[in-house]
Amino acid sequence: MKLLEVKNISIYDTQTKNGIIKDISFALEHHRNLGIVGESGSGKSMMIKGILRLMAPGMNASGAAYFEGEDMLKMSAKAIQNIRARHISMIPQDPMSAFDPLDTVGKQMMETLCENLKISKKEAKQISLHELERVGIKEASQVLRKYPHQLSGGMLQRCMIAIAAASKPDIIIADEPTTALDAITQSDVIATFQRLHTQLGTTFIFISHDLGVIQQLAQDVLVMKDGKLVEYGGTGDVFHHSKNEYTKYLVDTRIKLTRSFEKLMREESCDA
Amino acid sequence: MEVLSKLMKDRFAMICIAFLVIVVLAGIFAPWIAPHSPIDVNVKEKLAGISTSYPLGADQLGRCIFSRLLYGVRTTVFIAFITMAVTVLIGTVLGAIAGVFRGKIDEIIMRVCDIFMSFPSEVMILAIIGMMGPGITNIVIASIIAKWAWYTRMIRSIVLKYTDKNYVQFARVSGFSRWHIFKKHIMPNTAGEIAVLATLDIGSVILMISALSFLGLGVQAPTPEWGMMLNEAKNVMIIRPELMLPPGIAILFVVAAFNFLGDSLQGAFNVKHGTKRR
Amino acid sequence: MLEVKSVYKSYSKTGISFRRGRVPVLDDVSFQINTGEWAALVGESGSGKSTLSRLVLGLEKADSGSLLLEGKDAAVWMKENRGQMSVVFQDYITSANPAFKVKDIIHESWKTAGGNKSIHETVESLMRKVGLPLEIKNRYPHELSGGQLQRVCIARAISTSPRFLVLDEAVSSLDVPVQAQILQLLHQLKAELDLTCLFIAHDLQTVAYLCDQIIFLNDGKIVEQIETKYLANAQSAYAKRLLEAVIRFKV
16 A cells, blocks of 8 residues: 555635645655655645645645545544654754744753653653664754754754654655755765665655755655646656656756766766 | 835725824814814803804813814824924934944944933933923923933834845945945835834824823913813813813824824834834 | 955854853965956855855954955955945845845946946846846846846846955855756856856855865865865865765766
8 A cells, every 4th residue: 555645636725716736646655755856936845735734724725645545635633633743744944943942952852752642751851862863963962951053953953853753653754854954964964864764664755956865865756846746756767767848957957067066076086 | 115005905094094184184274173262261151061163062161172172183293293203313313323333333322222211211201391390392302302212222223134134235345335325225124114113102102292291291271282181171070071081082093093003004014023012 | 366364253252151252253264366266165054154255245354364355455455446346145035125126226236336338228238148038127026036036136246347256155045957047157157257256155066067266164264275176186074075975966
């Protein structure tokens, strides 16, 4: 059975009747990460929010999104909350503003865990420490005592990943997980995702505008433009043998960006 | 003007503006509209009821309440305007100097503001009037002294918000004078926020002037003023309590109209500032 | 063109603290950029690169050390050569006054430099040069896409035909396809115009595309300055780590 199956989802503004997402279908299989690619404004985040029913008021979704055979769009509010707490976690786009600046990171982490997993504070602390170590934070107990502004963006991003992974969800959705980060931190975070994928067997959905990130992390890819699905398939196929003009354009521009750099790196290997 | 068209669509704001315009016009044209002189005592008509020649009746000295209300606009509302205008002017000049030039001059202006703001403003006003004696000019001076520091601070922080913007930085890099930057980028952007600030606050100035006159510290008899009319009505409260209504309702409506208008303006300019939150 | 000599800069600590501690941001920074060269300053957030750019732009003063432009003190140079230094910022949204139309944004700054051609013609030729459709000239910034707005900022920056241009993370907050387009535009401008440029960035791929020199800044110190063509042979540990961290796209 598919892990998540989205069928003909459309999202529109109830007042203006403007469609934002138009009739998109895709499926998520166990252990196959999905990358959603598109330029800003293409509706990538909006679609995910629609599936998880996190849309702003005034937006309405039609279609179906089956998780374990049940349609998430028709479920009761309580049931969807349970899914969000235990089965599908989300890592928001901007780690800096995802934490409340007035409380320590540890307190916020433990509160989330207590609430979502219905466990005691002590257990939550144990799990927090364990998860932080898993995402590659060495002095976990010290990080727990810090306030958000005392930690770097990469560190906060990893705390966010730790929270998302703590409930052992089936799916973790990461919205532009590397965009706000520096180069070195970006590659660290990508490595963390790869480790979680192999160690825990979690299936990821990555939303990004950078094809390089998607290429490293996802087995399947979905290309979006103006709220419509442009292309959907295996990452290698889509990136290398695309027939679609828009996908080709995305790939070409990405190659253009790297070409000089790759050339410099190749020259080195020739010298050596 | 986007702001203007936004405001035009806001029907409630337009009602407030219309009401305030009528009030101001009534004040300006009071000599032509008013059926009687506001200060003429006519003991025969003492506490007269509502009639065609006395639309709102007469007070305990037989003066026409309607006429006094009209002339009261001239004192109450116009004094509030003058106070506000001078305060905003001082605040804008000093706040802009502090915000644009920064450095030592900023430090000096801010420390002086700190000193002025460490007195409670009501106590300060009472103290100043106590020293200089009651009277219209003195309340204006007193309330300006009590308020300028707060305005300077607010306007400085608004100016600072814009000096951090990249387009101001760009203008600095390309060698524009501070005056040019202020005139072209900072002033137009801050003007809206200052207007909101002033509109929201003018209601409280009206209340303050009325309160001081009510206490006998402001406008002196026989000049008609709404707060003082309340005070006079208080003397005959037992026999004719309805005399308190005209000045009371006038104050209520004008202050409310300014506050609602301020809110709408704020929405139209889409600005948010930290203080003055409900 | 630009010569930075042992510049120090520190900020006083904020918050409640009785010790008047200062946090060093730039520590003995020296480098130079030759006329006509495009140099990249690469570093992570917190490395001091944005502080350095503010110093170069004359928006702040260094604690000690000197910044020379063509051998003159930077502040003096800027007074004598109005409009000869220009900048494009990362955050394009606050880069344009929201109350100005596109054409007014573009022609704002050349009043200082003086122009003989009519304003109208010059605006249009600038817009063509940066690849903007002419019909958007009466629009306001919020009606443009990020890429268009950044093009407007570039048009404004080159409108005074500056000799020294600072690009402060000018492509970092754009989507990859738009980044590529803007880089292409800059590449073309590099060939057409007689410009010296300081390109501040954190992504080595964009830097490799555009610049002749790369200066690595880590924790307020210059750790390496290298010509781009020898980038693969970078020696410092920091540069090597950055090289490894590049997210590559394999074809």
